[in-house]
Every structure is written in C-alpha cells, then in structure tokens.
Amino acid sequence: MADSSKPRISSARETMETLMEISSLLNTGLDEETLATCVRLCESGVNPEALALVIKELRRESAAIKENESSQQSTTFS
C-alpha cells in the first residue's frame, strides 16, 4: 500500500470528498462530520466492524431517545 504519512490538506480534502461520494452512493446516512470522525477512528486502527456496530447501536439508541422524547415519556438508563 502506498505510504504517505504527511497528508497534505488538499489531497485530504479530495479524499474526504471521494469518501463522501462513496458514502452517499452506498446510502450510509453518514454526514460529512461523522464520516470524518469515523475515518479518523479507522485510521487509528479501530476495527471497522466494531465501529459499524457502534454506529448502528447509537443510531438505534438515539432513535429510541427521540421516540421517547416525542412520546413525552421519560426513561432512564440503568
């Protein structure tokens, strides 16, 4: 694999753009910021599998929260 440890800003942006495109192509539902965060995590060696799981979990949780909020029910986490 090509090894360039000092990413230049322009190319980084380009990369991010490409990734974003792919992301939208694949309909991942990630926005640019989330994607950037994920990429950073991945780059730091986080298992993408796990990361994906985390994102899904979080989304589910947030959806639950929103639902809860909308139904005006208060739930607590133990």
Add this chain to the structure above:
Amino acid sequence: MASQGDYAVTSPSAILQKLCCKITGLPDDTVLPYYQLSLRIISSKFSPAIETDEFQVSEKIKRQLARKGREKDAALFSELHRKLKAQGVLHNRWAVLHLLMTLSDTGIKRQAAPSFDSSIFNKGLPAYATSTPFHPTIRANNLTLSGSTILSGGSSGISSINSGLTSSTTPVAQSFIPSNAVVSVQNNRHEDKSNQRQNVGTKSQTITLTNKNFESAVVPRTPGTVVSTQTPASRDKDNTSFEIPENELLKDLMFAFQGIEGRWIKFNSAKDGYRIEHQVGIPKSVRQLISKLTECGWLYNRTKSYITSWSSDKAFGLVGQSFCAALHQELAEYYRFITVMEAQVQHERDQGIGDVNGGLTLRRLAVWTFDPLVRLKVLAALVDVCKGKKGGALASAIYSYMQHGDPYVRSLIRHTLTMVFQPIYATLVRWIYDGELEDTYHEFFVASDPTVNNDKLWNDKYSLRKTMIPTCLSIEQARRILLTGKSINFLRQVCEDRTATTGREAAMDLDISQAETMFTQDVNSAFQQMIDTVYKETSRNLLDVFHSKYKFLDHLKAMRRYLLLGQGDFIRHLMDLLEEDLAKPASNLYLHNLTGILEMAIRATNAQYDDSDTLKRLDVRLLEVSPGDTGWDVFSLDYHVDGPIKTVFTPESMILYLRVFNFLWRAKRMEYILAMIWKNQISYAKSLKSIPELNKILHQCHILGAEMVHFIQQVQYYINFEVLECSWDELLTKVHEAEDLDHIIAAHQVFQDTVISRCLLDEKSRAILTQLRTIFDLIIQFQTAQRQFYESAELEVSFRDKFEKMKEKHTEEGDWAVTEVEVVEEQKRKDEFLNTVIPSTWAQLTVLSQSYQDMVQQFLVMLTCHPDVNLRFLSFRLDFNENYKARAPEQFNSPLMYQRTKRVR
C-alpha cells in the same frame, strides 16, 4: 492485544465520544452510557482482521450494488475507489470501505435489526476468538445492555408491521452478540444469504428471522451450539470459516499452475496434489474449485519432470529428444496461457477492482483452463505411457493414442506424433535410399550387427527390432524397409555396385515434412507407395546385378549339372575313370590324382563346353575317412562359391548339396555296377554254355540281376524325375518370379529341403535309407559273388579247353588222346569244380537272393508307411506286379498297403 486496547481507549476515545454525541445528538454528559457501550464494543472487537483485503471489500460492494441492479453505481464506485487509491492519503482504506459497506443502506431506512443481524454475522475471525481476552463480565454487561435496549428498541428497531415479534427478536440479538464474539464462524455464503435476506420483502424477512430466532432462542447463551446448529458444515475437517480474497487465491493459483507452491496452496504429498492448506479457511466449494484448477499444476509437474529427467539423458535418443521437444512446445503454449492469466490478475490488482464483467474470477479461470487442462492431461498420459520407452516403442506408445475420439486431442497427438516421427522418418529415408543406418541410440527398428562381415551380410548383419517397429507400420512394411536398405548395402558392399536409387534426390528434398505420412496411412497411401517403389526399384536392381554380373542362374545350373548329376555323360565317364581308384581303401586316395581324373573327365565330355569359370570352380573333395571306407564312400565333387552368390549358396547349403551328391553318387554307382553285371552275364553266357551244370546258376544270376536292375531303375527314375526335375522346375519358376533376393533364397531353401527329404536324407527317413543302403550292399555283394563265380567258371572252361586242345594235339601227334592218368586227373578236377564251386556259388546266390528279397520287401513296407506320397508311388512302381506281395503277403497287411492294393484292383 491489551496494549492495543489501551491505545484505543486513550487516543481515539475522544473521537469516539465525539462520534457518540454526534450521532445521538445528546450533550456530552448524557451521552456517557452510550459512550461506554461503544467503548466496550470497540474494545471487545478491537483487533485487526487477518486479511485486510481492500479488493475483497470493494468486490463485495460492487456485488451488492450489482445485485440491486445498480450497475451504473457500481461503475461509479469503482471509479471513486480508483481515485481513492490514487490519492493514497488513507492508510486503512479497506477499513473505511468496510465500514461504509457495513453501514450501507442504513441511511434512510434505518433498519436496525436486520442490518444488525447481518453485520453481526459478518466477518469474524477465529484468531480473534482466542486472542482477544474474553471477559464474562463484559459479556454480562453487554447482555444487560442489550437487554436494556430491548425495552427501548422493542417498538422502534423492528419495522412496525409486526411489533409483537420484537420480543422474540431481541433475545436473538442477545445470544448472537457473544456467539459472534466467541466462535464467529462465518462464511461468505452466510453473508450473502443474509444480504439477500436483507433485500427480500420485510414481511418474509421477519418471518425467517423469527423462525431462525425461535430455533436459537431455545438454546440461548450457548453460542457454540447455536453456531453448530446453523452451520454444521463449518465443523468439517477443512476449515471453511473465512475467506481469502479471490485475488490472492488467483495469484496463488498462478504459482500452482507452474508447479510452485504458493502462499496457501501447497503441495500435499499424501494426496499427491496441490491443496489449500488445511487450516486456512475458505468455503468448501472454493476449496474444491481450487483443487480442480490445481490439477493443471500437478499435470504440468509430471510433464515437466519427464522432460527434465530425459532431455538431459544423452542416450535417450533422437526420438525421445523430439518427443521432449514436442512436449516443450506444448508447455510453451501453456506458459503463454499462464502469462496471460497472470497479466490479467496483475492488471486487476493494479487497477483495483476491474470491470465486474471482465474480471478474472476462479470460475472464469476454471473455464479458461479447460483447454489447457485437456492438453496437459493428454501430455501427462503420454508421459506416463512413454516412461522408460525409447525410439520406435515410444512412437508406438504415442500412436496408440491416435485413435482418440476427441478431435481436439487427436490433433494434439497428431502434432506430437509428427515431431516424434521426424527422426524415425529421417533415419528411414536415409536407410532405404542410401542404406546408411544412422542410429546411434538403437531406436530404429532395423538393427545392424557390426561384428558380422560381408560374407554373411545378407543373412545375419541386419535384423528387425520387433519392439521398435512403430505400430503404424505393418510387419510386411517393416520387412520391406529392412530388405530395401539391406539390398542397398548388399549392392554397395558385396556387389560393389554404386548406382544410386532413382528418386533419391526427390525423397531427400521432401524429407521431414513427410513424416506424417507414416502414421496416417489409413488416409494417405503416400508412404506405402514410397516404400513400394523404392523397394521394387532396389530389389530389381539387386536382382539384375545378381543375374547379369554374378550369373546366379549359371551357378545354379552348374550345381544341378555337377553336384546333382544332371550332366549324365560327364558323370558316367568320371565313374569309368575313377572306378579303379575308388575301389581302393579311402586312405590310399590322393586328391591330386582325383583332380587329374576330374580334369580328364571334363575334357572328354560335353562338360568342356561349359563356362570356364564354372569348370574352374568344380573340384574334388574327400569326406571324412572312417576306417574300412573305400574310395566310393568318401569321394565327392565340390563346387566353390564366393562373393554375392554365397548369400544363396551358404556353406550350410553346400553341405546339403554334398550329402545329396553322396546319395546320388551311390545310386549311380549301383546303376553302374548292375550295368557291369549285365554286361558280364551277356559276354559269359556263350562261353559258359559248354558247362551245362552251370546253367542253373546262370539262370539264378539272371533272375537276381534282373530284379536288381528293375529296383535300381525305379529308384533312379524316382530320384531323377519325381525328386530332382520336379523341384528344379519349381525352383527355376520361383527364381524367375522372385521380387527380391529373399525370395530367391527362400526358393532355394525349399528346393534343397524337398530334395533332401525326398532323397530320404532327412531324419524321418533314416530307417528307409539304411534299408536302401543294405540293398545297395547286397548288390555289391552280388557283383562280387558273380565275379568270383565267373572267374572260377572261366578257369574251369579254360582248363577244359586246354584239356581238349591237349587231346587234339596228342591225336595229331598220333599218340593216345588221353592217358589214364590224365583222364583221372581231368575227371577229378571236373568233379572238384562241380562239387565245390557250383554248390557253394549256388548256396551263396540263394542266400543273396533270399536276403535281397527280404530286404526289398522290408523296404517296400517302409515305403508304404512313409508320410510322403511320392515315396508310396515309388513302392507301387517297384512292386508293380505284386511280386513281392505274393511272396510274403502277411508283411503287406498294413492298412496302407491294403488300401493301395484295393485301389489297384
């Protein structure tokens, strides 16, 4: 692992927290439980996959897109992917891609449960199961966490269609999390399945899910069991748990094709083939596919090892070398194929994910290797069958594959054969046109024995190597080829004739390209024609030389005239001259005297007009002398042969000639003796009339003599006409018809054999021959007896004459004709003569005639029992009036004799 985990917590934790906030939209403080949860999940799964294969992931994405009918997007994706690679900013491209892939299609629908399910089932690693510290507490927490999500996710996670089922869905998630964490056995198929499931309608999706979950819900929290019920195949002895990227496999296959061990594909000596290593996990189907594909490598190795082991062997010979060359050509073709494939693989690696439709996959490779595999199979089969063979045998072995039903294979074999036959054909052409045998490695089917000198060139020097005759040639053709070359050699070396075969130049020009005609004779008769023309041409040439230059026929006739007593006047005269000498004991004979006599006989008879060369060759030879032999027993004529004709008149056949001569000479002598006897009988008949007492004896002599003359005449007739003339005529016809020298030799052989067997000289007739000899001896005894008798009778006659003359003289002188004393003396002598000589001679003759008749009878009985019909005719001739049968009918009661007599009547 632990340090990595720590690292994950320290450095990316902030990012993670940020992520949590971002997704949940909660402030930093309330997001904590989520953050903790994420941290746990991440730390528990924090292990890089064994294979971080970007290609694989991208392929999978493309497949997903393609499956949904978004080929355009797939193309777009590969474009983007290429761009991404080109930028080279990211280190873990595969990770990002994988993440995106896992999250794909979650954007709008947010199908938490199915995608969760699918993602859980995604790649897990066995290595991970063991290497990651597994804390039950974490799991417990995890479980409780999941449990807590049930409450919240119950209504939202699953689609709203069937909310009642959510309660049964969630425990699955419960049990699946650890199952993934602990065993994580998964394969591609499953993933595909789950992906598909994902895409099926929501309803059926839920149902299948339910079923499945129900099943696993029975055994919750026993992940191993769950897995085992789901994928029993995965517990197979081959590990099929995870996927090696296809690209890598292809690369490995390229190595395996060349017989080199790859990264995963190793040579398994127990199974004698290339196999994916046992512990490497790939699906069974792929495993099988690879096993099939690697057959190429195995076959290649086989062929290659044959070539390397033999092509270095100098003694392997030209045919073997050309076979190796043919194999090499085929392998070069195969190398080309590998190169193309490898370039394809390489290209795709460089290009990243290639076009979906054009990319190289294992299955495509399987299709592409079909033809090379067939070729290699045939080559390996050839190599197997040709092991240890060389020359013509090798060609035969390959030729046996020529009848293959598959035209593709046949053309391959044909091509190989053409190469293999080239050296054979070249040798053959050299052989039949030039008579030169360029066969350093003993591959050709004509063998030459260098120790044999020119005398025996035709008979012994060249022979056929039966094993080396290619099966496409018939034995007859091989024989002709052998003969042609042999004839040329014979002409060159023995006859010293150097005329080149016509059409030689043309044949030399065509040369190698015609090799194919050798093994395609069923459709192409060019080879046969070539062999035939050259054979005819050469044989005719040889026979011409044989007849004109070496006067074969003249020599043959000389044999007939001298050794087989064809020249009657010469033989008779020779016998006249030799009679005196030959009567002496054999030890007193001198060769030079006899040669002188032979010379005289030639000069005095018609033999002098014969060819001087022939006469020069004629010589006297004395056979081995054994004690008691007379000259008659050892005398023999001889005929010297040399040069090419010696090929026909071999020393062995000359000995046969001498044996026949000896027999004929004896028979001739009997005739001669009987003629003398008859002559004496006639000449003495008058003079002995004066003694009337002798009449009885003379009569007896006449009878016995006549009997013998009849016997010998019939025997001579038989020998001359039924044996010699018949066979001779046959021989002459055959010699005129002969196409090659071998025919002449064979005809001559037949001639000699017939003569020998009919002259009773072979083993079977030994008893009859002895009998005949005894009869001959009796004739000689009779001659001696008669001579003695005539001598004494002559003496008596002369005494009586003298007595009469004395009486006359006394009377003339006026004395008494006889005195008392003289009368008494005369009477006494007369009485003595009558009392001694006559009875003894009588007795002798009686014994002789008796034994003679017995012998002849015996002889006749033997003749009738002889298998040869001609000899039975002889017995019929001898006993034409049934004289002997009448005398001793009981002896002729053999069934054969009975038949004969019956037929006669």
